[in-house]
Amino acid sequence: MSRFEVDGSDVLTAFAILTDGLVYAAYLFIVAIGLTLIFGVMKILNVTHGSFYAFGAYGAATAVGIYANADWPAALGFLFMLAFGMAVGLVMGVILERGLLRLVYGRDEVVVVLVTYATFLILEDVIVLIWGPGSYPAYQPLVSAGNTEIGDLVLSNYDIILVALAAGLAGAAYWALKFTRYGRLLTTVIFDRETAAAFGINVTLVYTVTFIIGAMLGALGGAVMAPKISVTLGIGVEVIVLAFAVVAIGGMGSIEGALIGALIVGICRAAAVHLVPQVELFVIYGVMALVLVVRPYGLFVRAQPRKI
């Protein structure tokens, strides 16, 4: 097929795929970064991450309810919503890490996964106890952001904010890991826990702080998505699967991996929805399978030295 003329609608479709891919990637990145951090440092596959997301979303919905009734300006309300969601994540992280995970460190990995999975199931019911089975709309930030028209395509400004937030988060994570003392400690522990401990690093403290940061990031993911979705039971489940796929592609423990993984998945999925919608469901896992065939530990995992 030779086409020397590019159709205007083709350009629009390509642009739409790019923007949709970026928005979806932003969503995936914000959700996956906490998961990959916890796995990288603590080597724990944290299924409870879905609960952090859900609690963050419910917390955000509650916050939106508070500020919408009090009639605050939109920007302040948005920041309040994010802060509230992250505070919920902080509380949950502290309770879970100190109260539960501490007891299973050093155990078999399967045991730890089971514990986090069981916690996730319990927390799903805790949500019903606290917020009831109804759904909570939190659309005010989405609506007050307005939209931007580009030809036939209409973009929601909230989505643009989402992309900016994800980029900011990626930048902040990169800076923190490379240029702060704590970040370098974290990197060391990710590399090799035993050697780090041998050098006198308080690995237990690093674990605790990492888990709490991971929880807050998971909750932030929920908080930032809450205005776009209907906050209801079951939102945590869907998200875990996606987050795992992204982390598997990018490499467990790698922030750059989570970013690239999210971008690959986001753009592939957007392309599928626009061009070949029948494979949309399969595309994410297809990409994951392809990557894992070539790089079984994900794209950005450093070569592991063989240990004797």
Place this chain on the structure above:
Amino acid sequence: MCHARWTTSALVAFAAVAAIPAAAQQPATVKLGIVSFLTGPAASPFGIPGRNGAEIVLEALNAGKAPAPFDKVGFGGAKVEAKYVDEAGSAANVVTEFRNLVQRDQVDAVVGYISSGNCLAVTPVAEELKALTVFYDCGTPRIFEEKARSYVFRVSPHATMDSVGAARYLVAKKKSITSFSGINQNYAWGQDSWRDFVGAMKVLAPNAVAEKVLFPKLFAGEFGAEISTLLTSKSQALHTSFWDGDLESFIFQEQARGLDKRMTIIMTTAETAMWRLRDKMPDGTIIGARGANGPLARDTPINKWFHQIYTDRYNIPPTYPAYQMAQSLLGLKLAYEKAAAGGKPNADAIAAAFKGIEFTGPAGHVKMALGDGHQGITETAYGTYKFNKQTKQPEIVDIIRFPAECVNPPPGIDADKWIAEGMKGAKC
């Protein structure tokens, strides 16, 4: 010796007290198992309204306060006791709970089930246990098309009616439609709804083309790419059978990008969301209520009664799952009373009386016309949503009603075949 005397007199007293009920000749109670989603994403839009509908109707029946012909206390004079069971869990769990209700709790009938998957799983078990079962919400036409059933009934019409009704309404409102799209959840409900809708559109508007056919994952929640696809399409209408979280997320996200201003959106289950969304539901949306339920119900005395008792108790108007539950219980009651002419009837007698029964409930007239008298048909209605800014209340305007035989297949033919062959025999 004191001790022995005390024990003996206690025993005598106990025996005397225990003998009183037998002496007073209490009528037996009727035990029902009511199954719906009490937790999980389907709880808020369907499970809880269904459960509340059961609770309020059974209360009214037990007090003898329902309008004629439902005015006998309970079922035929016997008070009704309900056990509410959560439908959540795998199909295996659901079947286990069903067996518990029938064999351990010895209920006289089970009324429930929202998920078509669960209905399909429970049906053979109900037939095996000879347990009278009434499905109140699940939509798959397959239950009575696959095999003849003896103990399983469904008063509520199946999902084909919703899709055919939607197509008929759309074509009535937009006669010159040339292109439409669909966004439905990628599982049985979404796939079947779209298949029936497209099939009906082929018959009613052969020149219209199905442009974008989108099937996002169930509970995907994020529809940015889908909305972009639709914005860059040329469709004049969009069909969706989305429900609960997906529906509300989709509405918030599409409104932020003005999709409803580009094309008319048909939401076949949106009636369950309209009271929650209120001014956030876009004006001009075509709303379905899976029958003449809720605001699409006719203004009859029995509907007014049901609407009143439900709203008084739960502070929100009843939506279609509540109506479906009410219709199911009232149909079961009438069958029970028809069979109870000579004492407490057994499952066979009630089933024989239920077969082919006809009655009028809050959602209109029901005829158990399909599936050899086991599957009900009613009329349906579709309307257009409008949020009244003066009264601040949701309203449905431009209601068009379609008679039962216009939107339901006739007996003896499978629903999808009926549509594919041009909906022959439809009486509009």
